[in-house]
Amino acid sequence: MPELPEVETVANELRSSVIGKKIEYIEALWSRSFDNRDDNLLTEQVIESIDRRGKYLILNLTRSFLIIHLRMTGQLLYFDNESDADFNDYIRVIIKFSNGLLLFRDVRKFGRIYHVHDAQSFLTHVGPDALDKKVTASVFKNSLAASKMNIKAFLLSQKYISGMGNIYTDEALFASGIYPAKTADSIKRRKAENLFLNMQGILKASIQNMGSTISDYRDPSGNKGTNQLYFNVYGREGQPCKVCKTPIKKIKFAGRGTHFCPRCQRA
DNA sequence: CTAATCACCTGAAGGC
């Protein structure tokens, strides 16, 4: 479900609701949703600050970290009053503060909350965030030039840059006129720079729109995003391309539903 | 190194 803009929206909302709150207890109703990598006590720890890297949320606690990945259907729902929460509605983890409540709701149970002592080493396999300032156009172009992967799989991999998912990858490739199966190292530097700018522009615009809601995504207040109103290819199979009127095609590629305009994105 | 498939889960939607 959530890609970089949705996770960023969740992070921003959580910053305004749970920073400074003290954990009273944590309960995992579905044990696999909470990976308590050690039995360190979380009780009494305070959420000091919140970071994000790609699709990972990082809650910096007094002495350790909670790292959260929402995967496909995960939601973090915040309540000032416990009486407003429905504990039976696919709730997998309960985080109770001395004042306030954070519920991890996850229909498909793919999401995870990891309790770790070293956030950096836990995330070593995750590449720099797609909006990180150190990911410059030149860094991006060089990593493309060094890879023989198709560009769709490259952007989805999280290894070179993190945060891009199926929606924003399809949208960024359309905006750049790049065929999804094109090899990363075959994209000319001019075109690669264009892809970089489109990718960041699309991500930032979606953050402005509080992310995209297709079905499950909600922010911690239960609100949907509105960025889905501006998709050019995702979910538009058979509808006319907004640029050239050619019907948008959907194929299975890199293991995912892949939307593109056969005319604007020539092989 | 890259690519493809399965696994982890549940629910919605479409075909018959």
Next chain:
DNA sequence: TGCCTTCAGGTGATTA
């Protein structure tokens, strides 16, 4: 109505 298949904002392991 009901059954069966396919698909879904993701990723990690395993197999070619």
